[in-house]
Amino acid sequence: MAQAAQQRTGEAADRAREAAVEAALGRLGLDAKTRLLSGQDMWSLPPLPEIGLPSLVMSDGPIGVRGVHWTADDPSVALPSPTALAATWDPGLARRAGVLLAQEARRKHVHVLLAPTVNLHRSPLGGRHFEAYSEDPFLTGRIGAAYVTGVQSGGVGTTVKHFVANDAETDRFTVNNVVSDRALRELYLAPFEAIVENARPWGVMTAYNSVNGPTMTEHRHLVNEVLRGEWGFDGFNVSDWTAARSTVGAVEGGLDVAMPGPRTVYGEALARAVRDGDVAESAVDDAVRNVLRLAARVGLLEGAEPVVSEPPAPVDGEALAREIARRSFVLARNEGALPLPGGHRVALLGAAARDARVLGGGSATVFPAHVVSPLDGLTAALPEGTLTYAVGADPNEELAVADKGFALRAVCRDAHGTVIGTGTAPNGHIQWMGDDLPEGVSHDALHSVELTGTFTPRESGPHTFGTRGLGAFTLTVDGQVRYDDVASTDTDDPFISFFGAPVERARVELTAGRAYEVSLRHTVTFPEDAPMKVVTFTLVHQEPRRDPEELIAEAVEAARAADTAVVVVATTERVESEGFDRRDLRLPGRQDDLVRAVAAANPNTVVVVNSGSPVELPWREEVAAVLLGWFPGQEGGAALADVLTGAHEPGGRLPTTWGSLQDAPVTRVTPADGELHYTEDVFIGYRAWEKEGRTPSYAFGHGLGYTDWTYESVEVAGSTATVRLRNSGERTGREVVQVYLAPVDPDPARPARWLAGFATVRAAPGESAEAVVELPRRAFEVWDTTTGAWRLVKGSYEVQAGRSLADRRVHTIIEA
Numbered sequence: 001m002a003q004a005a006q007q008r009t010g011e012a013a014d015r016a017r018e019a020a021v022e023a024a025l026g027r028l029g030l031d032a033k034t035r036l037l038s039g040q041d042m043w044s045l046p047p048l049p050e051i052g053l054p055s056l057v058m059s060d061g062p063i064g065v066r067g068v069h070w071t072a073d074d075p076s077v078a079l080p081s082p083t084a085l086a087a088t089w090d091p092g093l094a095r096r097a098g099v100l101l102a103q104e105a106r107r108k109h110v111h112v113l114l115a116p117t118v119n120l121h122r123s124p125l126g127g128r129h130f131e132a133y134s135e136d137p138f139l140t141g142r143i144g145a146a147y148v149t150g151v152q153s154g155g156v157g158t159t160v161k162h163f164v165a166n167d168a169e170t171d172r173f174t175v176n177n178v179v180s181d182r183a184l185r186e187l188y189l190a191p192f193e194a195i196v197e198n199a200r201p202w203g204v205m206t207a208y209n210s211v212n213g214p215t216m217t218e219h220r221h222l223v224n225e226v227l228r229g230e231w232g233f234d235g236f237n238v239s240d241w242t243a244a245r246s247t248v249g250a251v252e253g254g255l256d257v258a259m260p261g262p263r264t265v266y267g268e269a270l271a272r273a274v275r276d277g278d279v280a281e282s283a284v285d286d287a288v289r290n291v292l293r294l295a296a297r298v299g300l301l302e303g304a305e306p307v308v309s310e311p312p313a314p315v316d317g318e319a320l321a322r323e324i325a326r327r328s329f330v331l332a333r334n335e336g337a338l339p340l341p342g343g344h345r346v347a348l349l350g351a352a353a354r355d356a357r358v359l360g361g362g363s364a365t366v367f368p369a370h371v372v373s374p375l376d377g378l379t380a381a382l383p384e385g386t387l388t389y390a391v392g393a394d395p396n397e398e399l400a401v402a403d404k405g406f407a408l409r410a411v412c413r414d415a416h417g418t419v420i421g422t423g424t425a426p427n428g429h430i431q432w433m434g435d436d437l438p439e440g441v442s443h444d445a446l447h448s449v450e451l452t453g454t455f456t457p458r459e460s461g462p463h464t465f466g467t468r469g470l471g472a473f474t475l476t477v478d479g480q481v482r483y484d485d486v487a488s489t490d491t492d493d494p495f496i497s498f499f500g501a502p503v504e505r506a507r508v509e510l511t512a513g514r515a516y517e518v519s520l521r522h523t524v525t526f527p528e529d530a531p532m533k534v535v536t537f538t539l540v541h542q543e544p545r546r547d548p549e550e551l552i553a554e555a556v557e558a559a560r561a562a563d564t565a566v567v568v569v570a571t572t573e574r575v576e577s578e579g580f581d582r583r584d585l586r587l588p589g590r591q592d593d594l595v596r597a598v599a600a601a602n603p604n605t606v607v608v609v610n611s612g613s614p615v616e617l618p619w620r621e622e623v624a625a626v627l628l629g630w631f632p633g634q635e636g637g638a639a640l641a642d643v644l645t646g647a648h649e650p651g652g653r654l655p656t657t658w659g660s661l662q663d664a665p666v667t668r669v670t671p672a673d674g675e676l677h678y679t680e681d682v683f684i685g686y687r688a689w690e691k692e693g694r695t696p697s698y699a700f701g702h703g704l705g706y707t708d709w710t711y712e713s714v715e716v717a718g719s720t721a722t723v724r725l726r727n728s729g730e731r732t733g734r735e736v737v738q739v740y741l742a743p744v745d746p747d748p749a750r751p752a753r754w755l756a757g758f759a760t761v762r763a764a765p766g767e768s769a770e771a772v773v774e775l776p777r778r779a780f781e782v783w784d785t786t787t788g789a790w791r792l793v794k795g796s797y798e799v800q801a802g803r804s805l806a807d808r809r810v811h812t813i814i815e816a
């Protein structure tokens with residue numbers, strides 16, 4: 001259908017849905033309206049039978065769709081981390097990821113995906129960095145818009161989050177981020193604005209933090225005036241979980257839905273506020289309209305045509321996860337070691353090569369049906385007898401979830417000790433929120449939960465057991481009570497049971513291969529003032545610690561006997577996660593020592609970095625190749641084999657500068673007196689590195705492939721830049737052509753240059769290609785704080801095209 005005709009049909013459908021929304025609204029009384037704005041449980045809104053509206057269900061996001069249960073029994077496809085998706089620099093791939101996620105959402109009866117996360121990589125210390133895309137607002141907006149378009153093309157809503165300036169985790173519930181209008185507009189709001197304009201998201205999630213005073217769930221200016229007023233956002237605005245704190249403040253600040261329920265500041269409290277004359281009923285109607293519009297779009301509102309009546313063609317999730325992973329891997333250095341020559345004997349080293357870290361922790365967690373580790377992937381890809389494996393170094397210095405060798409289930413009992421139900425306990429972790437309890441179990445009857453089953457160690461020696469969570473615990477291993485006490489805390493962080501540090505409780509000598517009885521019993525309590533009833537605790541465990549020197553020596557031995565050594569280094573769940581920020585960028589444990597020792601023993605040492613965000617690589621010039629592999633999702637090991645063997649080219653380019661913490665320009669993530677001042681203003685990421693004149697380890701946009709490219713020219717006609725380049729290497733390849741804009745007369749108030757556009761080309765050896773890149777007007781504008789509007793900055797600009805921010809190959813000058 002021609003575009004104009006399609007638009008007319010779209011507008012007519014919008015009008016029809018609006019009419020259905022108004023009709024439904026007219027049939028609702030005040031109590032029903034306010035009920036609809038308040039979560040009924042952890043993930044859903046109450047149904048309203050009076051208008052034939054079923055319950056609307058939401059779920060995290062962003063790398064998969066977990067669904068309403070926190071359990072491995074309900075598995076989900078796990079795609080690579082958002083940093084990886086951004087590293088593909090490929091909006092087409094991001095859109096396809098979205099289509100798959102819509103398919104997953106439909107399979108799990110989810111109507112709204114709580115994603116994407118489009119906060120910026122303001123500082124590399126941000127603990128949740130892996131869950132956002134980039135330090136650059138333009139790249140973030142392009143990937144985010146494509147993702148939203150993909151999800152919504154499957155008829156499932158999105159909530160672009162966390163609006164706005166939730167760029168770190170420290171004190172996230174209370175921090176007031178003090179940000180200039182310019183930095184807000186040019187950096188932090190920019191991805192939200194681009195996504196609203198280009199993808200029309202059906203939802204936004206407002207953040208925990210405050211910005212320049214008001215908390216984001218009560219931010220009349222940014223929500224009502226900017227997001228809805230200036231940008232024309234017509235979706236629904238849901239609070240981040242437990243972020244809504246005041247009835248009147250929230251409704252006046254443009255918050256439509258308070259989550260989770262059943263106890264929120266909306267519902268009955270909102271109805272009362274209207275009756276008391278504190279809130280106008282029209283404000284409630286506005287919020288209800290937004291929710292009903294969402295319900296209409298996803299196909300839940302009687303009498304309204306959903307936006308998508310025919311779901312897109314099915315997507316193969318495993319194949320897509322593998323494709324995104326290999327397209328995201330950034331080959332940061334290659335002195336000829338990759339691809340691996342055929343027949344090479346390979347020593348694979350590192351704990352993460354066997355126990356891969358495929359996703360980041362916190363609300364983004366999903367449970368994939370299987371995980372392909374690097375060891376699995378290379379075992380399948382290399383000829384038999386050519387691969388050896390050694391642990392080398394174990395970065396897990398703390399206790400981690402009980403996922404290796406444990407077979408546990410949960411047994412629920414009442415106060416008399418009678419069993420009232422049983423459930424699963426994936427990784428020794430219980431997380432039952434609201435009514436999501438095992439069958440037959442009610443909050444009133446539930447007195448204790450026991451994790452019980454067996455543990456079969458894969459190593460002999462002293463095994464450490466511990467707990468995460470609060471309350472009374474009894475730990476029994478091999479028939480003996482090892483701990484029996486009450487765990488308490490002095491922090492008031494409501495998520496401490498999810499993200500708090502694991503605590504060691506017992507050390508027990510065990511023999512490999514024998515099945516031992518294990519039990520952790522927890523007495524359940526429900527605090528009166530909690531917004532919802534939650535049962536959450538974890539059995540944590542650590543394998544016997546072998547002498548680190550011995551482990552390294554073993555790895556060196558294996559490396560010596562091989563033609564190539566592949567070392568997989570990684571962060572852990574205690575380093576990168578939602579809930580806290582990082583203290584440093586070092587690889588935990590003895591991993592740096594391992595790499596150095598292996599590199600000294602084998603000149604063909606390839607290091608694969610398994611982290612969601614930047615880490616320091618002090619040995620990077622001493623090794624033959626460095627491949628940055630992110631949290632690569634469930635098919636990561638297969639994708640790794642694809643690129644190491646050369647079956648595919650690693651396609652990624654850095655969406656964020658990688659450098660040392662000492663050189664990093666923006667490192668303050670801890671508020672002082674409740675405030676975090678963004679004193680660096682518009683200079684974050686590469687904008688800051690350039691301003692400070694510092695050279696990072698790897699520049700923004702950097703990434704090698706398996707072929708070479710010769711850039712020939714860049715020409716600009718109107719707003720279109722055309723870049724000509726040739727594949728001057730020996731194999732077919734794909735190049736991300738990046739276009740930067742640099743004012744010819746430097747202006748200290750503006751960055752030296754910034755990303756204005758990018759495009760991908762593919763060419764065979766010797767073949768030429770043309771990248772056509774639109775330069776948006778916004779690339780030439782600044783936010784003028786005196787007029788409160790965008791202003792085009794006239795003058796001469798150099799248009800620079802190349803392989804990365806630091807490797808610009810051709811340029812031309814234009815006038816704006």
Ligand code: BGC
Nearest residue numbers: 060061114161162240241363
């Ligand atoms: C996170 C959100 C998430 C929500 C629901 C919050 O703690 O900040 O990103 O969507 O929980 O799990």
